[in-house]
Amino acid sequence: MTGVTFPPLMSGVAVQGPEDPFETACMRAALGCDAGLVVYNLGSDTVRAALVFAPEVPLQQAMAMLPLCGVGLQNALGALAPPEVAVHLEWSGGLRVNGAKCGRLQVAASTDDPSSVPDWLVVGLELPLWPASDETGDTPDETALYAEGCADVAADALLESWARHTLNWITRWEDEGTRPLHAEWRGLAQDMGEDIVFGDVKGSFLGVDEDFGMLLRTGDTTQMIPLTTLLESQR
Known part of the structure; x- marks a missing residue:
């Protein structure tokens, strides 16, 4: 697909077929590509994209x-989708549309040392447009964008909008710190205040610390699970 327009400071590279934009973006980042590169694969049934960052702060x-x-994706869908479509964000990167699982975000970086400034960091997006099967009743907790009343949301327009809204939030994060992002994210967070299972730990999801580490209460103790736990391993 051609004609995808990205905002200033961003550029795009389209890949086709089975090529995974997330893996390609990580490879290009490791080779030294510029920050702001968006690698994307707009398939007939799935939007996949990955954004390269060059952080200037510790991991x-x-x-x-x-x-x-x-948050950028929720804002993008808020601008393009019907107003009754609700988007929520799982702490671990999962995406929810109208309460059901609908794609995910993933992240990788050049280091897993929280105190080191990474050479690069990549966030990937995967969003199904159509259900994998016509038998949607078999997976009631999973959905796809077009099954939730969003059939008029074109994949290229969604990608452009995600890039614009994400860039806007990057600018706010750089200028204003984490407070505005925290406030926006808390209003979209899935299962805040609920009992959840993360890995082999079950507890009450109390919220997040200043660096978005999960605060999970189990019994009389509260533990902090850092976002770095979610890093994808790089081969």
Whole structure:
């Protein structure tokens, strides 16, 4: 697909077929590509894209780009989708549309040391447009964008809008710190205040700390699970 327009400071590279934009973006980042590169694959049934960052802060703070990209996506769908479509964000990167699972965000970086400034960080987006099967009743907790009343949202327009809204939030994060992003994200967070299971730990999701680490209460103790736990391993 051609004609995708990105805002200033961003550029795009389209890939086709089975090529994974997230893996390609990580490879290009490791080779030294410019920050702001968006690698994307607009398939007939799935939008996949990945954005390259060159952080100037330690990884622990740079990981905020994961929830930031989620907020950017919610804002993009808020601008393009019907008003009754609700988008929520799981702490671990999962996306919810009208309560059901609908794609995910993932993240990788050049280092897993929270105190080191990474050479690069990549956030990937995967969003199904159509259900994988016509038998949607078999997976009632999973959905796709076009099954939720968003059939008029074109994939290229969604990608452009995600890039614009994400860039806007990057600018706000740089200028105003994490407070506005925290406020926006908290209003979209899935399962805040609820009992959840993360890995082999079950507890009450109390919220997040200043670096978006999950605060999980189990019994009489509260533990902080850092966002770096979500980093994809790089081979």
